Amino acid sequence: MYRPTTSSRRTGVVPVLAFTGIVVAVMQTLLVPIIKDLPELLDTTPSDATWVLTATLLAGAVSTPIMGRLGDLAGKRRMLLASLAVMVVGSLICGFTDNLLVMIAGRALQGFAMGAIPLGIGLMRDMLPPEKLGSAMALMSSSIGVGGGLALPLAALVAQHADWHALFFGAAGIGVVAIALTLAVVPESPLRAPGRFDLAGALGLSLGLVLLLLPITKGSDWGWGSGTTLTLFAAAVVVLVAWGVMELRREAPLVDLRTSARREVLLTNLASIMVGVAFYAISLVLPQLLQLPTATGYGLGQSMVVAGLCVAPLGLTMMLTAPVYARLSARFGPKVTLILGMLIIAVGYGAGLGLMNAAWQTVVISVVIGAGIGLAYSSLPALIIGAVDPSETGAANGLNTLMRSIGTSVSSAVIGMVLANTADHVGGVAIPTMHGFRIAFLIATGAVAVGVLLAVFLPGRRPAALQLRASSEEDAGLARAEEALAAFRGRVLDPAGAPLARVKVTLIDGRGRQAGGALTGPDGSYSIAVPDGGSYILATTARGHAPHASSATHHGEPGAVAVDLSLAPRAEQVH
Template identity: 35%
Template sequence: MTSALDRRTDYRITFVVLLLGVASFSLLQSMVNPVLPTIARELETDQATATWVLTAYLLSASVFTPIIGRVGDKVGKEKMLVFALSALAVGSLVAALAPSIGVLIAARAVQGIGGGVLPLTFGIIRDEFPREKVAGAVGVSGALLAVGGGIGLVLAGPLVDALSYHWLFWLPMIITVLAAVAAAVLVPESPERTPGRINVGSALLLSAWLVALLLGVSQGHSWGWGSVEVVALFVAAAVLLPVWVLAEARSADPLVDMKMMRIPTVWTVNLVALLFGMGMYSMFAFLPAFLQVPEAAGYGFGASVTESGLLLLPQTVATFLAGLLSGRLAGRYGSKPLLFVGAALTALGTLGLVLAHDQVWQVVVETTILGFAFGLAFAAMSNLVVEAVPQSQTGVASGMNANIRTVGGAIGSAVLATVVTSGARPDGIPVEAGYTHGFAVLVGTATLAAIVALFVPVVRARTHVVPGPQAEAEAELAAAR
């Protein structure tokens, strides 16, 4: 007789647990951004040091997202999901109690390990859900990352005003602990495993070039783009990246299979992810700042942290609705058209910000369009990658896609920071042209993303033979396993 513990948990219960994990991680991506000055003041440090609260999280998440996704493919996604959520909870606890900026920065690095939640979520959905439910579930989970980013901007101000900045970490910790316990008890272990050992050398090389690239990009504006430190970091990244690719290509047990990365659908969607990440994460960083510019500057609305978050609430709602609709739309039209529409709407909404930003209603309408676009594109990217790779590669493939979005976001934010502040006034407030030129750059990246989306090949059904390079790459992957 089969015991209750042997029965598979209903996929809908599993889905709720997974969404809790994704929500807690995505909240921590954005809630800290608007209140960095408050944190710097409370912990008696300068703004440059306080920015490491963001940088440490970015570097850690970029390193651990693909690694944990790959380890999950090999040793079990449920085990690694509990591990990632536990790290997120521990990091949040330490951050909430941090007595100094150094401890807070270290805690944020621990939180970054939780980046593995997203690829593990996609892998578990593919393993456990009925085939017809996979696209919708992946779409909602992917869009929730953008939704959480928006909710974080909305909640940051009220939480700090009503309680303290410590609750920016207490709240995600509570959610994460609940998700970790529920995952350990309710989420079944994945039946799909990839044989072979964990390639530690590849993981170290991946970490090295990612840290070099992202540290150079994130600190270039403050250290100086021509400084010895930044140039050395970029040179190191340029050397280590091809070394990593070559090592992975020759490895019998690669961390990231280069044959998988060469699948046409995968590399084209990853290129879209890079371009799209440049726009979306830059908007999360700079729209609140734009809304908070004092009206005396001749533009902006003088909004408080709380008010700027509320003005962006329609954007978050639109992202959530797009995520809910994405599964049905993908089933009817396919994920590729959704990706194109999402990128095109991003270009349209950003162009609106360039041309018309004098009235509050204009900015609200434009950011709402952006929110809907983010939801569609995130869902479509996730689905296209998941559908394009063998089931045993789901974690690492979606992890690399998420990672490439993060790299794009770091590059976009650095470029936008340089453009926006290039003509700052004596009081340090950027001139209006800085913002309009910065937004114009993002119109270009979103337009390029839409163009690339037109050339993304589509995997119709993995149970059928699809002729061409896509099928050849998949056959090579199958043979390698």
């Protein structure tokens, strides 16, 4: 793979991109400490106040796959900066208003920050050597938990001792810092996907997601059996099915549904929903349990700040698991780490059923569940990246991030409904019960159990090996490891025998489906792992050259089959 960064600049890329992920998470949890006060602060009803949270969720869900695709087409760094800039504008709008509608608009703009996660992962893939990519992606993926964990106590501290608008000015400030660091440290990736932006696909997906997520997030207010809720669900199905049919017919779709339907991509995305459900459940239960008065008999009577500090280890543990994930994944593969992570989550929630009697016990629960979520979240981008072409990284990871968001939305809706239906009503106030908290933990445990079942059917071979390249001495060790895999390897040359760099080599199986891809290094070398034995087509494309396809056969046994490829200039350029 072409990597334009020097070693010194590479060192700074990872922490800067991880910091942008933390900024994204802060936008999601910024208002959690003052949720109960929003109706009074905005002079509105509790039902209308929830739109301040829903707007960010909807905008984030819509923008994530769109920004990912735009990043593949126009430049990932450029779109990353655009996402952060829109977020800063939204934060400033919120900071200067008490009007509900203006606040909703500002919070929607804050949601655009969600696109930074897939864009950051895509930039890492394009720039970093394979031996450093695993831990870097793990850190980027877990940064969501880190930001969420740190934001809770800090936001609570600000809300207790300053005007609540200071939360938004602080968000704008860290957004500006993220933009400055990105401009200074992160170079643009030269890798671009062919084709044009699918505007119709973007509009169709946006409409479908809004129609789907609106009833999920507002169903408890409207009533799950109400005409509005059911109508929106039905409309979402119709729109998303029509969108899918349209995308299948497009030459350059917003989301390549054929790629998304591959077993490894589909199962990873479904498992992502389950992990999202589990991730959000603890954030909904523990803060409430910690802040309930001791007079209830089970509440722990802690302040808003202490409650945030007790939950903060969830995010910190996620960050600390990144290097652990890198070692485990290098040895056993991301499938194993995903399953291990979900099993640890299940253990944490299972233990939590009996560990809710003291503040220190909630810290233990947060640490265990955080470790499991860290391993699971770190595995997801590695599984996706190993299954898609390099030019589709942004869009594919955008879709995966969207699946996590859908999981958290479902978790919020279902657990919110459970806690509401099991609450005790005292003086017109609904007080969550311990029974409701335990049911919420059981739901999260069931979700990860489904996730483990899905992950069991993922391919066992490490997908990261699909993109191994031996174009320089730093990749030589990986090249030797690749000998143990079934692969095609060779060089792409021009008619005079000179190597051609940055040539896209696509592996196509006997059914005409893409089975892998690579981008040649400076010496023209490429390497693509083969999923099974059989006949394949190696298609090569490069700017200024005529596309070419060569047939090749691999028996599926460990080892590389050497196939050198030739790519001639376009006829009109030959003199």
